[in-house]
Amino acid sequence: MGDHSSPEHIKKTVRTYLIIGGALLVGTVLTVWASYIDFGSVAWNITVALIIATVKSSLVAGFFMHLISEKKAIYATLATTAFFFVALMALTLWSMHDFPTFTRVHY
Amino acid sequence: MDIPYTIEPRRDTGLYNAKVGIWLFLASEVMLFGALFSSYVLLRVGNNAWPHGLLNIPIGTFNTFVLITSSVTVVMCWANLKLHNFGRAKLYLAATILCALMFLGIKTKEYNDKFIHYAIRTAEGKEITGHIEGDPHFLTLKKLRAQKVETISFAADPEKDSRGHETKEAKAEEKAHAGHHEFKPIKVSDLTYVSSYVPSHSTYFAIYFTLTGLHGLHVLGGALVMTYILLFSNKMWKAQPERVTNRVEVAGLFWHFVDLVWIFLFPVLYLL
Numbered sequence: 013m014g015d016h017s018s019p020e021h022i023k024k025t026v027r028t029y030l031i032i033g034g035a036l037l038v039g040t041v042l043t044v045w046a047s048y049i050d051f052g053s054v055a056w057n058i059t060v061a062l063i064i065a066t067v068k069s070s071l072v073a074g075f076f077m078h079l080i081s082e083k084k085a086i087y088a089t090l091a092t093t094a095f096f097f098v099a100l101m102a103l104t105l106w107s108m109h110d111f112p113t114f115t116r117v118h119y
Numbered sequence: 120m121d122i123p124y125t126i127e128p129r130r131d132t133g134l135y136n137a138k139v140g141i142w143l144f145l146a147s148e149v150m151l152f153g154a155l156f157s158s159y160v161l162l163r164v165g166n167n168a169w170p171h172g173l174l175n176i177p178i179g180t181f182n183t184f185v186l187i188t189s190s191v192t193v194v195m196c197w198a199n200l201k202l203h204n205f206g207r208a209k210l211y212l213a214a215t216i217l218c219a220l221m222f223l224g225i226k227t228k229e230y231n232d233k234f235i236h237y238a239i240r241t242a243e244g245k246e247i248t249g250h251i252e253g254d255p256h257f258l259t260l261k262k263l264r265a266q267k268v269e270t271i272s273f274a275a276d277p278e279k280d281s282r283g284h285e286t287k288e289a290k291a292e293e294k295a296h297a298g299h300h301e302f303k304p305i306k307v308s309d310l311t312y313v314s315s316y317v318p319s320h321s322t323y324f325a326i327y328f329t330l331t332g333l334h335g336l337h338v339l340g341g342a343l344v345m346t347y348i349l350l351f352s353n354k355m356w357k358a359q360p361e362r363v364t365n366r367v368e369v370a371g372l373f374w375h376f377v378d379l380v381w382i383f384l385f386p387v388l389y390l391l
Contacts, residue, residue, distance in 0.1 A: 033191035047390035
């Protein structure tokens with residue numbers, strides 16, 4: 013929180029926290045509602061759900077976890093984490109097209 | 120011995136040490152859950168028919184509300200500590216712990232519902248899901264044979280479409296029966312498979328219990344830490360109020376991460 017921890021600033025942010033909490037509840041309803049709509053394919057339904065989840069998690073990380081105004085050391089830690097997380101997911105996706113011969117059952 | 124940098128920030132990081140510590144820990148947690156999410160992706164893509172509609176969406180949605188509410192209450196606790204309202208902060212912390220316990224209670228009920236929900240396969244290869252009369256837990260064909268049970272009373276689930284939603288006909292039929300199960304006798308000798316919805320039932324339930332079980336342990340851990348802070352901070356609040364505030368901030372950061380993981384788990388396991 014650093015420079016933003018004065019009582020005046022905290023009072024202002026309390027209102028923001030409540031608004032973000034409300035937005036997260038609405039986002040949850042939106043996620044459930046979207047799951048009942050056929051967007052054309054399962055892939056599209058997954059994409060829509062993950063977009064909503066990403067927006068919701070950004071609100072949590074940005075406001076509740078104060079990431080919109082943090083110190084460099086934390087951003088550096090998170091950037092490293094993001095790199096390895098993306099690498100992990102990329103390896104997973106890559107492996108789907110690279111099964112060793114005779115190890116996959118074809119239907 | 121005094122622990123350094125519990126209140127004042129270090130010059131090099133600009134942060135008190137516990138905050139650096141919790142973020143490093145959360146970084147490792149991202150990789151832990153990331154590994155399990157990537158396992159989920161591999162299992163799902165490698166599976167011919169991923170099941171839908173096996174979990175209770177209204178209960179899952181309510182539990183999501185509970186966890187989001189707890190994220191709001193914990194951040195309100197921290198804000199009240201910053202404003203030196205210790206009494207109100209304690210109330211918010213107690214509300215957070217209550218939400219955590221409610222989440223775990225609901226999750227336990229959900230788990231129990233799965234342990235009494237069965238999939239059976241007949242000798243003709245027909246698979247039916249539903250409930251066995253008396254709602255026994257963890258029955259298998261081996262156990263039924265060992266207990267020399269000849270017949271089970273089985274109520275099949277309402278018919279569902281490919282996306283796991285109940286068909287209109289099934290809804291109308293369920294309404295006509297006022298939600299009561301209609302049990303029919305089935306000979307055990309006619310069955311080739313009996314399993315409740317336990318991890319060994321399918322790849323889906325294996326990853327479901329692994330992910331939600333690990334997440335549940337995190338909820339429990341967070342609740343324990345917050346209970347400790349709630350019960351044992353009075354003395355510290357008088358001597359070092361900023362230290363209590365920082366403790367709540369660190370516990371809160373962990374708690375928001377637990378909420379963040381659930382934001383992804385809920386659609387991935389319940390809805391898609």
